[in-house]
Amino acid sequence: MESKNHLRGVQLFELGRFKEAIPLLQKAVTESVDNYVSKYYLALCFFNVDAYDKSSIIIDELLQNTPNEGNLFFLKAQIASRLDKIPEALNLVNQSIALDPYQADYFGFKGALLMDKKKFEPALEFVNEGLKLDPKNTACLNIRARLLTKLNRKEEAEETVEHILYDNAEDDYAHANVGWVALESGDTQKALHHFRQALQINPNMQYAREGMSTALKSKNFFYKWYLKYAFWMSNQSSRNQWIFIIGLYLVYRFGIRLLQASDLTFLIIPLVIAYLLFVLGGWIMEPLSNTILLADSYGKYLLKDREKYSGYAFGGLALAGLLSVGAYFALGNELFMLWGFTFFCALLPLPGSFLKEKKNARMIGLFYGIAMICVGLLGVFFTDDIMLNGGIVLGMMVVYTWVSNFIS
Incomplete structure (x- = not known):
């Protein structure tokens, strides 16, 4: 039977209250030293509050006993990405895919890493592989929309955007991402609409706030053309x-x-x-x-x-x-x-x-x-x-x- 501390900690984690979940999960770990699940959720909590060192220590401990868990390598890859260690992140996510080749999130994450390296075509291939495993995977769909925009395949990007919103009408990240895609495509009004929707759902979402700020700036004629140039150069x-x-x-x-x-x-x-x-x-x-x-x-x-x-x-x-x-x-x-x-x-x-x-x-x-x-x-x-x-x-x-x- 799982401890009350573990159950309450997981419940708080699912509500996004990571700081409150940490002490409860720490107690759950002390109650059962070999409690893999409690340790894993504790590592996730530390990751979500940017305590990457603590999260890494727990993951390494888990890998000593369970070295073939793809999700552990995936979390290590995400930490490496947050620390701008992109080659290391790519190596780790490759290990995740090798251990568990049926997780769409792994392919989507690798696509995002390759997109940051401006390898848009290979990134799109991995994202499409992820969508074959899960056609409604939000991460893969969002990255695919951005990649298609960067590749100037706007009609396909628009179709992908419609898929995202159809299944995620109340998803703040989906709206924010669609806003950025619209902004890069030059549709300021559409971008403003979706950033506004994202902020209504989650007023503290920095990704949407930055998008709204950029969209408002782009209403200025000179800044709009500068933004087009900036997007082009960034690609x-x-x-x-x-x-x-x-x-x-x-x-x-x-x-x-x-x-x-x-x-x-x-x-x-x-x-x-x-x-x-x-x-x-x-x-x-x-x-x-x-x-x-x-x-x-x-x-x-x-x-x-x-x-x-x-x-x-x-x-x-x-x-x-x-x-x-x-x-x-x-x-x-x-x-x-x-x-x-x-x-x-x-x-x-x-x-x-x-x-x-x-x-x-x-x-x-x-x-x-x-x-x-x-x-x-x-x-x-x-x-x-x-x-x-x-x-x-x-x-x-x-x-x-x-x-x-x-x-x-």
Whole structure:
């Protein structure tokens, strides 16, 4: 007979109350040291509260006695994925499939891992294998819809989306995922509808909140096109991304030389401006859109703290830059133009630093931006050459555009 602690712990687990379930399952384990089920649920609880080390210890203990359980390797694969150890996660889920080749979730998870590695066609094959085992598997259907969207097979993606919603009309994740698929397909209104549905079912769902925030930003014409570009770039391999970036720069340089050699030199400045807007847009678009959302009575509640800080930083620097340039035209003092130029250059590293996922990247971007401002504002105490100060600030900004690709 199973203990009351075990039964109550499992009940709380199924209700999603993982923290409350942990002490009860721990008591159940002490009541019966060889209680596999209690230990397994305890490992799942630790996994769901992000206590990956504790979860891994329990799984390893279970594997010593039951080394052929596919679900244990599957949980280890999920932990490895959460820790960004994708090769390890792939190896572990392969072991799960080898031990139990009839679990659709295993195939869906492997498809998701391959999708993250941008191997869309192989990922789709594994997801389809999972759907052969269970045609209504929610995980496989959701991943399949995303893969078909990335492969630009929109009609098939739409059919998959209909299947998802038909069987999961009250599933918050299904609605959120359909919202992201619609957003990547360019249908902002449909995306907003499904993100709204997801948040009505689960108001605390971060996946849906981020989608709603992005969808609201995409109502802005410039951000909508930036988002299309961002989705397109995210679907390219790292190698192809660098080829595109370097190729674009070479085309730009060739265009400048071609115009200089012809009678069309008046087009050089518009070409330079267009190139800079395109290249620098990736650094300023997200912080700019966060600043716009901060002014929205509803949208500001969708922003996470780091996004709010990014918006405030962008708005503050942009305002300081405009005021400084205005002071230059009003008073004629070139020092104000230098300060305005500095604030505008700092828009690249400083606001965007708050949006970096890795702590080291955030700190580097933050201190780099502060250093740029210090050079622009305090450099006059070391030299009277305003052009030199401005050149140093500009050089720091150009260097950051290259450095940030590596620190990210």
